Structure formats: structure tokens, C-alpha cells
Amino acid sequence: MAEKVKVLVLIPAFNEEKRIGKVIERVRKHLPEGEVVVVNDGSSDRTADASIKAGVKVISLPFNLGVGSALQTGYKFAVKKGYDYVLQLDADGQHDPLFLRIFLEKIRNTKSDLLIGSRFLSPGSYAGSRVRRLGIIFFAKLTSFLIRQRLTDPTSGYRAMKRPVVELCSQDAYTFDYPDADFLLALHRQRFKIEEIPVTMNPREGGQSQHRGLGPIFYIFKIMLSILVNLLRKE
Numbered sequence: 001m002a003e004k005v006k007v008l009v010l011i012p013a014f015n016e017e018k019r020i021g022k023v024i025e026r027v028r029k030h031l032p033e034g035e036v037v038v039v040n041d042g043s044s045d046r047t048a049d050a051s052i053k054a055g056v057k058v059i060s061l062p063f064n065l066g067v068g069s070a071l072q073t074g075y076k077f078a079v080k081k082g083y084d085y086v087l088q089l090d091a092d093g094q095h096d097p098l099f100l101r102i103f104l105e106k107i108r109n110t111k112s113d114l115l116i117g118s119r120f121l122s123p124g125s126y127a128g129s130r131v132r133r134l135g136i137i138f139f140a141k142l143t144s145f146l147i148r149q150r151l152t153d154p155t156s157g158y159r160a161m162k163r164p165v166v167e168l169c170s171q172d173a174y175t176f177d178y179p180d181a182d183f184l185l186a187l188h189r190q191r192f193k194i195e196e197i198p199v200t201m202n203p204r205e206g207g208q209s210q211h212r213g214l215g216p217i218f219y220i221f222k223i224m225l226s227i228l229v230n231l232l233r234k235e
Contacts, residue, residue, distance in 0.1 A: 007104060008083040009034040012070035012157075013091035017045040023089075024054040026097040031104065034087065037077060041070040047091075067157070068176040068183075075170040079163075087160045095158040099199045103160040112195035113165045114187060116151070117158030121198035139223065143181040146227070147188040151196060155180045158199055165192055178219065182226035 009027050013020055020038065027036055038051040042064035051058045059073055071088065078086050087103050089095035099117060107115050120136075136155050143154040157179070161169075168174055168190060169183075176183045184194060 005084040005108070006082060007031070007034040008074075008078045008081075008086045009036045009100065010071065010074040010078070010086055010088040011036065011038045011091050012041055012067050012074065012088070013038050013043065013047050013051070014041040014064060014067075014070075015043045015045045015047060016091040017043070017047045017050045019093050020047055020091050021050050021054045023091055023093060023097065024051065024056055027089075027100065030097045031087070031100040034100065034104075035083075037074060038091070039070040039074045041065060041067070066177050068179055071179055072169060072175055075166050078166050079170045083166070084163055085160060086163075086166050088157065090157050094201045094203070096200060096202060099158070099197075102197065103158075106197055107160040107162060110195065111193060113162050113192040114184075114194045115160040116153060116156050116194065116196045117199035117201075118151075118153035118156060118196040119199060119201045120152040121196060122200050135220070139181045142227075143184055146181075146185050146231075147194070149188075149194065151184070151194070153196065154184055156199075158201075168192075176226065177222050181223055182229075185227060185231075 009031060011020070011023065011027075024036060024038070027034065036056040038056055038058045040048040040051065040058055040060040042061050048058050048060050059077060061070065061073065074088070075086065085104065085107055087100055089097065089100070095117070103115055103117070136153060139154050140152050144150045165187065168187070174186060187194060
């Protein structure tokens with residue numbers, strides 16, 4: 001008899017009323033044994049109602065705190081409820097739930113503690129803007145240099161993690177505005193093993209990306225500052 005494990009599928013969501021129902025439906029199709037939790041990050045639309053209608057648990061934050069805080073809220077919930085694995089994906093339809101089964105099987109049978117779904121390990125699977133691609137490449141090279149391991153997609157939010165990683169990330173000392181290069185550096189410094197697997201990503205089905213307007217400049221500043229703080233922090 002196969003070992004029974006508790007699996008949480010975590011979906012942070014901000015103003016995804018029109019897309020969240022479809023994402024949840026596909027998650028249940030491809031990973032029916034996973035329990036789904038949506039963290040509603042202070043949405044001004046009916047994201048919470050649409051998620052409840054789809055039949056999943058919703059944790060609603062009082063106002064928009066950002067993806068890092070939304071994810072950490074989910075991590076705290078996972079630790080409290082005793083989940084063995086957390087799989088996370090975005091609510092905007094870019095992350096195909098088809099890969100959830102692959103994530104779960106891989107994370108259960110690998111020595112790695114964190115899996116990242118890379119859009120660049122599947123040739124021709126990503127057609128983002130030139131600026132977005134350059135930004136990802138820059139942080140990929142920077143992260144690879146800092147952790148002495150080649151990573152191609154450190155900004156991907158499509159991930160799977162084992163409980164020890166979730167426990168660490170639930171601590172207040174490990175709060176990140178964006179769980180990207182600085183987040184991965186922090187895990188590396190705690191001796192966690194990181195691995196990428198190939199996934200394909202779909203175009204956004206609507207909504208607004210955080211990387212718009214002055215967003216990219218603010219993002220780069222915050223990530224670089226956070227990396228510096230991590231490098232200065234004692235292990």
C-alpha cells in the first residue's frame with residue numbers, strides 16, 4: 001500500500017475573479033488528492049467568492065500585502081495543519097496544473113527540498129516580452145553565481161517543497177516581498193537543495209501583472225537590497 005501523504009496546493013490570488021474558478025477546476029482534475037487553499041490577497045473584486053463557489057478553502061487577507069506575504073500565510077497554514085508537501089501555482093492561468101502530478105511524484109522521490117518549474121527548460125515554451133525575459137536572465141545568472149548552481153528561472157512561482165522548507169519559510173524572519181532570487185539564496189544558505197524541472201507556461205489570460213509601469217524598477221531595487229541583507233546575515 002502506498003504511503004498516504006498530505007498535499008496542499010497553494011494558490012495566492014489578487015483580483016483573479018475571472019480566472020480562479022478555471023484554475024481550481026484544472027487543479028482538481030490533475031491532482032484530485034491535493035487539498036486546495038486560495039490566499040485572497042486583499043482583492044477588490046470577487047476572487048474570494050469565486051474560490052468559495054469552486055469549493056475550496058479561502059484565507060482572505062484584510063488588504064493587499066503582496067505575493068510574499070500571501071504565500072507565507074499559506075505556509076503557516078500548511079505547518080499548522082501538518083501537510084507533508086506544498087505545491088504552489090499562480091491564479092492567473094499561466095501555470096498549467098497538468099504539471100502538478102509531475103511535481104508531486106518528483107518531490108517525493110528526490111533528495112531536493114524545493115522544485116522550481118522552469119519555463120526555459122522546455123524550448124519555445126515562453127514568449128514573454130523582451131524586457132521581462134532580460135530581467136529573468138539577469139536574476140538567473142545572479143542567483144546561479146550566488147548559490148554556485150545553475151538556475152534558469154528563479155522568478156517562477158510554480159514550485160513544490162517539502163515540509164522542512166515550509167517550516168522555515170513560515171517563520172517571520174523569512175518574510176520576502178517576492179519569493180525569488182533572495183528567497184532562493186536564503187534557502188541555499190540553510191543547506192536546502194534546489195532543483196528545476198521543465199514546465200510550459202501559458203500567456204496571461206487577463207488581469208494585471210505586478211511587472212508593469214514602475215513595477216520592474218521597484219522589483220529590482222527590492223530584490224537587490226534583500227540579497228544584500230541576506231549576504232550580511234549570519235547563517
